[in-house]
Amino acid sequence: MRLAAIALALWAAEAPAEGFRVLEGHGGPVHDVAVSADGTRALTGSFDNSVGLWDLETGGVTWFDGHEAAVKTVIFAGPGRAASAGDDFAIEVWDLAAGARLHRLTGHKAQIKDLAVSPDGTELASASWDGTVGLWDLATGSQTAWLTGHESGVNDVAYAGGRIFTASVDGTIRSWDRSTGTPERILARHGFGVTCLLINAAEGWLVYGATDGGTRVIDLVTGEILADLTLDRRPVLDIAANPDMTQIAVGDGEGHIMVVDTATWDIVHDFRAAKRGPIWALAYDATGETVLAGGIDDTAHFWPIGAKQGGPIIGTTERGFLKDPATMSNGERQFRRKCSICHSLADDGIRRAGPSLAGLFGRKAGSYPGYLYSDTVAQADIVWDETTIDRLFDLGPDHYIPGTKMPMQRITSPEDRADLIAFLKDNTEG
Numbered sequence: 108m109r110l111a112a113i114a115l116a117l118w119a120a121e122a123p124a125e126g127f128r129v130l131e132g133h134g135g136p137v138h139d140v141a142v143s144a145d146g147t148r149a150l151t152g153s154f155d156n157s158v159g160l161w162d163l164e165t166g167g168v169t170w171f172d173g174h175e176a177a178v179k180t181v182i183f184a185g186p187g188r189a190a191s192a193g194d195d196f197a198i199e200v201w202d203l204a205a206g207a208r209l210h211r212l213t214g215h216k217a218q219i220k221d222l223a224v225s226p227d228g229t230e231l232a233s234a235s236w237d238g239t240v241g242l243w244d245l246a247t248g249s250q251t252a253w254l255t256g257h258e259s260g261v262n263d264v265a266y267a268g269g270r271i272f273t274a275s276v277d278g279t280i281r282s283w284d285r286s287t288g289t290p291e292r293i294l295a296r297h298g299f300g301v302t303c304l305l306i307n308a309a310e311g312w313l314v315y316g317a318t319d320g321g322t323r324v325i326d327l328v329t330g331e332i333l334a335d336l337t338l339d340r341r342p343v344l345d346i347a348a349n350p351d352m353t354q355i356a357v358g359d360g361e362g363h364i365m366v367v368d369t370a371t372w373d374i375v376h377d378f379r380a381a382k383r384g385p386i387w388a389l390a391y392d393a394t395g396e397t398v399l400a401g402g403i404d405d406t407a408h409f410w411p412i413g414a415k416q417g418g419p420i421i422g423t424t425e426r427g428f429l430k431d432p433a434t435m436s437n438g439e440r441q442f443r444r445k446c447s448i449c450h451s452l453a454d455d456g457i458r459r460a461g462p463s464l465a466g467l468f469g470r471k472a473g474s475y476p477g478y479l480y481s482d483t484v485a486q487a488d489i490v491w492d493e494t495t496i497d498r499l500f501d502l503g504p505d506h507y508i509p510g511t512k513m514p515m516q517r518i519t520s521p522e523d524r525a526d527l528i529a530f531l532k533d534n535t536e537g
């Protein structure tokens with residue numbers, strides 16, 4: 108287990124207006140965010156495979172590495188702990204003070220979309236696209252139950268009043284008895300995949316969002332619809348509540364953040380936060396006056412609710428993989444589309460899912476300093492050159508170096524491979 112260097116976050120370096128702070132340091136889009144109950148720390152999970160723990164007072168960040176694919180969900184998990192999960196089907200439980208892994212929980216057979224912690228802080232629930240929810244003992248890391256019954260992937264999970272509630276791609280919201288792990292009832296049949304849910308157990312309501320844009324509040328016991336907040340925006344991707352749950356914020360695939368008063372279910376603010384791309388991560392800070400949002404950018408953005416200035420901020424900088432293909436050579440096009448999200452070409456210190464390709468030609472496999480390789484690549488007897496890179500994408504990484512964490516991907520056209528290799532040769536020499 109490697110704890111990467113403590114880097115300094117850039118506080119509001121280019122903030123467009125007061126209060127619009129950023130958490131900067133990831134090398135890929137931020138998929139999930141969480142703020143600690145006392146408001147002093149935040150967690151971010153990214154496409155760059157890492158988890159960031161941010162000190163909101165000093166701006167310092169500690170990186171937690173260990174995931175072998177994009178991180179989709181992060182959560183504070185009882186005193187001194189956090190948990191994260193995503194596309195590598197595994198859950199990492201972290202000891203925050205030690206900066207190290209406590210447990211790696213395996214058993215899911217597809218990506219994990221959400222995690223929840225029981226109110227007493229002892230149990231973790233994981234919602235996966237394998238159609239199950241795993242229950243885990245946080246202290247020992249042992250698995251205690253699988254909740255099975257959904258007909259498709261599970262997107263979200265929450266604890267409330269001795270029960271567990273789940274939202275699924277199969278369009279239903281279900282409840283389960285926490286102590287026995289048995290299904291109780293189908294609380295809602297939405298018809299389209301339900302992406303997220305949020306519960307206020309004390310007030311007895313549940314709000315959910317769906318892929319068709321459906322955003323509804325239902326009675327936690329009867330399932331009766333209490334309010335319909337649906338706008339013509341799809342999909343709904345995340346819902347967060349302020350600490351006293353008097354307000355919720357809803358993020359969607361078109362980049363809006365809609366803020367709703369939960370006493371009246373009136374929309375009190377509604378703004379476009381992203382010029383391009385979705386808002387798939389939202390969390391309120393401890394004051395309830397600011398939301399932390401994540402989208403296509405490598406940075407997470409703090410948003411003062413109701414701020415009049417600022418405009419769309421997320422997705423305004425040009426990303427390499429979105430560059431106009433007509434302006435590029437075929438080799439560059441191959442790289443931008445197929446590689447640039449995970450690899451940089453220079454020694455720029457940018458965190459990406461894969462190692463920098465700077466100085467690639469003549470470099471021994473698994474030797475870029477400071478990068479946490481899989482064992483199989485670290486020990487591979489390969490030196491990167493025209494021939495070995497060609498074989499890597501002719502056969503596909505999984506066949507050329509079985510067990511690598513680089514995703515399966517073949518480039519079948521010899522011409523495309525040759526153009527890509529020529530581009531890499533010209534652009535990785537530094």
Ligand code: HEC
Pocket residue numbers: 441442445446447448449450460461462467471472473474475479480481482483484485491496500510511512513514
């Ligand atoms: C989704 C992320 C992702 C994409 C896309 C991706 N890679 Fe990788 N790549 C990785 C990861 C992760 C590793 C480290 C593998 C390991 O340790 O098992 C890696 C390793 C490598 C290595 C070995 C580097 C070394 O230091 O040994 C090369 C070469 C490479 N990638 C080239 C490419 C090229 C060229 C493309 C585009 C055609 C590409 N990769 C696309 C994630 C990616």
